[in-house]
Amino acid sequence: MDITVSEKYLWFPVDMSGEMVWVSVYDGDQKIQEMKVSLGKEHIDFYGVWKATEYLGKELRIVSEKGEEYLDGVDIRQEKTRPQNDYPYRPRLHYTPAYGWVNDPNGLVYVDGVYHMFHQYNPYSTEWQNMSWGHATSTDLMHWEEQEVASTPDEYGTMYSGCAMVDEKNTAGYGKDALLFFYTAAGGMNEWSKEAGNLFTQKLMWSTDGAKTIHKRDEELVPWIVGENRDPKVFWHAESNAYVMIMYLEENDFLILRSADLLHWEQTQKMMVPGMWECPLLIEVPVEGTDKKEWVFWSADGYYQIGSFDGYTFQTKTERKMAYFSRRAYAAQNFVNVGERVLLVPWVRLDNANGWYRGAMGIPQEICLKDGADGLQLAFSMAEELHALRGSWEVLPQNETIFIAGEAREVVLSWNVGMTGTELLEIGETTIRVDFTHGELWVDTDRKHELDGELRGVFDPAKPLDMTVVIDQEMLDILADGGRLCGTIETEENVLGKTLKLRGDAAPGAAKWCVLK
Incomplete structure (x- = not known):
């Protein structure tokens, strides 16, 4: 043709x-x-x-x-234009492309007043394939506008996950403050690269016009090492005066590398971490109530370890921990160039594809470390930019069925110490159960992810408890116990057209909700 x-x-x-x-x-x-x-x-x-x-x-x-x-x-x-999709049940707060499949966030960066969110994308199906980098932008971190596809497969492979950074010193030679994008060229995942005999390698793209135009560097940064080695995450480590890359190798193996010029990389540590795989992060996270920070090594499922990092090797201080009580959130990545903030965005693994798009990006959340039952643990809070979306707070009464009325909502509940019994928050076909007798939070739903076991989190019933639930089309975001409990739940697609009810024998001391828009 x-x-x-x-x-x-x-x-x-x-x-x-x-x-x-x-x-x-x-x-x-x-x-x-x-x-x-x-x-x-x-x-x-x-x-x-x-x-x-x-x-x-x-x-x-x-x-x-x-x-x-x-x-x-x-x-x-x-x-002349891209096709538009007016599907009525699209999420209001969680970014989705007009059409196609979306997965891992890539290259989250803030520059010149704009947040850029790149992501794994297949424009031609609602199933995984043709991995490209999609692109969306926002000026307030909450409302996102889809941009042109940033980069597509080529003879080196499909475009697997990676990261972004601002080259403030022109270290790589593409200009001061150039945007650099590190990614995996997944050789062998398309016919083009198979014919060329290419394997999985780590490569570089750059932009000097705020990501309007993105160029690919032909030369690889890190040649093939093993299997489907992938997912480079690069950052500047001031204490050792070098750039650091952490990447996934295979099975439970990860690799740390160093560079002075962002173009030539030397291996410094191979790590084998049972139960952790792909999409690694190595980030400093503040400890609540102190001026201290701890290094956190994180992998795709939300498993993490706390440890120390000297620019060459990561030494663990803890056993593996889990950040989420559900398995919808995956492959979270942090925004760069946002000062001291640690802002994470995950991919939300949704099953629904009725609107000819599938998957979504999570609402940005900030993380810190707080004391927990077994020492320090990660705690999540919605990014403060969400506050600007709030309408007037209204009291959420006990034992009344309320129509959600088509708009995203935030529900905030708090209980004092000494509670017993169970309180239920029913949202459409999903029920959140707070059991004070056993110190357990449960979610009852028929829409579990295939990897979900019990949708259950534990808390100390001898202490006050708070819970925030953000209700959006297709999903709920649940934070409880100061953010120590964090989970995303898939719902029926038109949950904003359903009802909400708070009932039980453990009524909260305060219950309120508001519109988010």
């Missing part, structure tokens, strides 16, 4: 019920794009979009692994 490009975007029709086929786009003899997609003919669920601006006026050739017959009857539209 030949197409002369006359508009900014090519819209590829997607039929999610069809067979996934490799489709390539050529400019002459040069391959310029490749995707695995089920192209629709009679039936179209949505359009996957490719920006073709640099090829305006050129004739491109589109081929499929199934031959020309597969493309017969496929109408690839040319349009």
Whole structure:
């Protein structure tokens, strides 16, 4: 199939019920794009979009692994804009792209008054594939605007996870304050890179115009080491005067590397940490009520260890701990260039794809370390920017059924010491049970993640208890016990069209709620 490009975007029709086929786009003899997609003919669920601006006026050739017959009857539209999605039950507060699959956050960075959130993205399906870097921006950390796809697969591989940093000293040589993006080129995960014989390597992109234009560096930073080694996270370690990269190797193995110039890297420690894998973070986290910080090593599921780090090696002080009581949140990454704040955003693993998008980004949360039952533990709080979204607080009465009325809500409950019995917060088809007799918080739902066991957290009933619940379409965010308990729960997609009820024999001393918008 030949197409002369006359508009900014090519819209590829997607039929999610069809067979996934490799489709390539050529400019002459040069391959310029490749995707695995089920192209629709009679039936179209949505359009996957490719920006073709640099090829305006050129004739491109589109081929499929199934031959020309597969493309017969496929109408690839040319349009000036990206398709919009007005699906009514889209989350209000959690970022989702218009269409397609989203997973791990990548390259979270604040620069020139704008928060940038890159993420793993498949524009051509609501299933994982074609890993690209999607991009969204915000000026208030809460309302996000989808931008152009930042980077797509090439001959080196698909675009796996990575991070961003501001090169304040022009260390890498692309300009003072250039944005640098470290990522994994997942060689072998697309046909293009298989044909070239490429493996998983760590590579670099850069931008000098605030991420409007992103360039790829051909040379690799870290060559293939083993398996699907991936997920580089880079930061400046002032005490040892070097840049540090932590990355995942395979199984439960991780690697720490150092660099003086951001381009050449030397290994300093290989770590084997049972039960932890992929998407590592190594971050300093403040200890509540002190001027101290502790180093935290974190992996994708929310498992973490507290320890010390000298710029070369990480030494653990604790056993592995778990940050979440549910398994929806995954692969959290911290924003950089935000001063002393430790702001995390996870991917929320949602099953629902009725609106032809799947997955969401979590609401940004700040973390600190607090005393817990077994020493220091991570505690979460909603980023303070959420406060600006609040309407007027209203009392949440006991034993009354209240219509949520289509708007995101925040519920705040608090109990004094000496409580007994059980209190229930019913939100649509989900029930949160607070059992003061046993010191347990339970969530009852039919929409558990496949990795969820019991949706249960424990607290000390001899102490006061607080709980915050943010209600958004498709999900609840629950924080309790000063943020020591943290979990995200999938709900029915139109939970904002349902009711809420607080009942039981352990009524909170204070109960209030407000609209968030």
